[in-house]
Amino acid sequence: MSFPTQMKDNHTALLLVFMSLLISLVNIENYLLTAVDAKSNVYIIHMGKKQREDAKLLKKTHHEVLAKVLGSKEESARAMVYSYKHGFSGFAAKMTESQAQKISELPGVALVIPNELYKVQTTRSWDYLQLSSRYQTHFLQKSKLGEDVIIGLFDTGIWPESEAFSDKAGSSVADRSYNGLGVGTVRGGATQARIAMYKVCWSVFGGGLCAGADILKAFDVSVRDGVEVVSVSIAADVPSYPEADQRNAIAVGAFHAVAKGVAVVCAAGNSGPSPQTVQNTSPWILTVGASSDDRSFPTRVKLGNNWTIAGQAMFTGSDTGFIKLAYPEVSDLKYPCDCKSLTEEDTWAKKTVVLCFTTAFREGSVEESASSIRKAGALGLIVAENPTRSLYVCDDDFPCVQVSYDIGMKILYYIRSSRSPKVRISPTKTHDGRPVSTKLAYFSSRGPSYVAPGVLKPDIAAPGVNILSAVSPSDPKANSAFAFMSGTSMAAPHVSGIVALLKSLHPDWSPAAIKSAIVTTAWNTDPSGELIFAEGEPMKLADPFDFGGGIVNFNRAADPGLVYDMGTEDYLHYLCAMGYNNSAISQLREHPTSCPTKRPSVLDLNLPSITIPSLTKPTKLTRTVRNVGHANSSYKAVVKPPQGIRISVRPRLLTFNATNNTISFTVAVSSTHRVTTGYYFGSLTWTDGVHTVNSPISVRTEIPILS
Structure with missing residues (x-):
């Protein structure tokens, strides 16, 4: 997670909910069963309006309904996955399609739907947003840094042993980096808030998958736990179900949570830059797109003709010295050779830095090519592409340097005109502040909403590119306690932290009033006053379908003047x-x-x-x-x-x-x-x-x- 908000352990009444709880909603064996057993699946049963408020009686009723179809209390207990008792009345259970049909015909059952799957979509960003010790504003002090506000996180989980969650480091963790890059103080935006972690996603089938039954249970339990802000770094594939469709677990769960006064913040999705790709578009949700901040990672590339350029990379190995540089030439009759066509069988690349061109951003594609070409003996990769601030994370001692197409063409001209082309790549450095400009991330999903074009989405944008985040040792890519991550799943927690601060300042504000304050006070330029561009093909000035109201600005949102409220x-x-x-x-x-x-x-x-x-x-x-x-x-x-x-x-x-x-x-x-x-x-x-x-x-x- 990219939201290392601290917890304090001096309030025992609230600690029942937090990190020690770490709800593992559906166990992995049951989850996998729903995907591989053709005879049995998980179904979600909606019972309609709660006839009683007593949670124990509701649970008993749910088991009785299930037993009518399965034949016994024992079978009901084995099949029951969840009982929903707080946000709405219902349950999730394993059953066959015919059993699901039978239960849908029982009196008192409003709807039966199959379980649906969803996908999972820092040291500088808080300085960039002017929310750090350097910017001790009146409103930040008055908010008490979100003291005792409970933030519920729906995601893949957290690593409680991480120092980002340790009180031994106070409200921040100083001098942390990714192998020397991005050195600074890791902290959250609302450092005195509390975290309730709801694990709704699992690393299965080659990615992070999240089941609708789990998401609904997380919303249900979070209402019981007194959560005031829910942060959801999850989105469905396009197209998703309409918000009134019970199969849309995020929209339905959020509707009930917002009705209870809980603010729900969701990632916009990572399907940009195409229009009408934004997800989580319900008007009761605060939908967050991803921007870059003002940090870059310049990497010096010097050619054998003494021409020096600054690419972007996360190369923390040693200076390569001058080594051979090559480009995979192909016949005009063959398909153009781009980065994704590189393989470990390309033995010509041995002891060589390879230049390649790529025409489309796809997460993991260049990393896969780099891994393959390294197995062939290559010593580095220079990737020419449409400019984007999202960097490839290759092995630390293997440089993957990104340059623009025009720079790539100049390097190619040098290769083709030199008898023995060579290149020298120096370790990456970190640069903060000007002249680095803010951009809307290439991957950030864009509006207008295909569900409701008359409702502006996304609502807001926040930093979500190259965010230094605490990682679990179980992460296969982790070789330190922190790593750089990108995605709207990094942006949403930034806004969740700011919502927690606003909740602390204005406890009587509704979720809609908080959203209004955030949207109407956002930066339309970056914090230095420069216009914001949106990465894409081509790059263009950002508009409301890229970033909603703009870049989130807590210090103005704390005192918005007027709000547009809803219930x-x-x-x-x-x-x-x-x-x-x-x-x-x-x-x-x-x-x-x-x-x-x-x-x-x-x-x-x-x-x-x-x-x-x-x-x-x-x-x-x-x-x-x-x-x-x-x-x-x-x-x-x-x-x-x-x-x-x-x-x-x-x-x-x-x-x-x-x-x-x-x-x-x-x-x-x-x-x-x-x-x-x-x-x-x-x-x-x-x-x-x-x-x-x-x-x-x-x-x-x-x-x-x-x-």
Whole structure:
């Protein structure tokens, strides 16, 4: 995990929940059975609204229902995997398909669904976010570093023996690095918060897989344990099930948790840079994309003609000295030879540094090529690719240096024009700060949401590239206590830590109010004021579908001025607006629910953003803000309309006082475009001269062809 938040052991009442608990939800034997036994599988049974609150009586009821189909209490006990008693009523059990059909026909059973699988998706990042001892702001001190706030982590687990979780090191672990790279103090963002670790994922079948039954149990137990923030570094494959579908364990579990006041923070997924790949898109979830920070790892590469370039790598071996440099030339009639085609049979590479080109980023692909070419006797690899800040982690003494395509072509020209091309690679260094710029990570999943295009996703971005993280000795790639990791699973815990700080500062704020504060106060430029670019093909200026509101900024989120708040009733209106039927919504809510006759509009959901995926005619939408700043204050609207879009706000001045802290306003939107367009972006900002409450606007004009 990349979130080394400390625990204290002087509050015994809360320690029942934390690291010593380390819930291993489904044992691995049972889990594997669900994947390999064609006759038996795990099914999740939803019982509808809880008829009683007593957890023991609920569990007894669940066993009785299961026994009716399996024939005995003993068989029921053997088959039962989980009993869900806190967030909702239901259970998970092993049974055959025919038994699942029989149990679905019993009175009191609302729904039976098969278990689903999901996938698992630091020393500088907190300085970058201005949340460290160097930035002792008033709000950071007032938050008491998240003291006693409970953060629930859903992931592959933690290694409790790690010094990142040891009170002997206080609230931080100084002078830690990955083999000398990234030296600094490893710490969390909310160092006085508590961790409740829920192991929902297992390293099986060549990767980290997580079962829906486990995820639902984690949500259920976390509500019982008093968790206030849930951090989920997990996402389904695209496309996933809609949020009203009980097979979407994250959306369903999060819905019940948020209804109990628990903030749920989820990774956006690692399927970027293609659009409409973002996951965990429910409006009650805070969805996090991944950015880089201002750290880089320059690696000096000197050619035999004395030309020196700075590549990027994590090479901690010795200076190579000048050695042979080669490129795998192929006939024009053959398929181009790129990095992934290198094998251990390429004996020509012996005692050589190999230059190769790669056209697509795929996690592990270059590392696999490096391992193969090393077995053939190669001494290093130079990879020419579309620029990305995500670095390949090859063996420590085997350099895998990344350069851009244009630099790669210059190296290739040198190889082809020299009788004896040589290269010298020096050990990698660490550089923090300027001139390194912030970028949205290539892999970070992008919007718009394919489930609900009118709901902006991701909501926010945070550092998730080359994060120095504590690792378990059981990790096959681990050769030290810390390693660099990348992914939206690294970004989400950063935001979870900030949510914990906000919970400590504002314990009465709802999850929606916290999300609003984070989205409307984010950095649209990096902390040094430079524009943020999104890695991709090609690289471009980042927009709301890349990073939502921007890069998370705690010091402004702590005092946002205004918030856009929502609760369960708002989310029910959203589900009705999405067209889900009453039965599906009732099953999710576990209470009979009927949508209004006139279908509401998704555009009126009280989000801290405005997204119109199909503007076919002039449209009006409504938002409501609550003043959480000085009681007597006035806010003026500042509109930056998207290109070709007219926007008017009424009223343009919001005046609050001690008896009136909530005001609604309308936004009228129309287009001057005469053709169907892509998305254009703008913003609506409310300001009182001290606070700036910024809502990103995304609008796509659509001119119907058929009337």
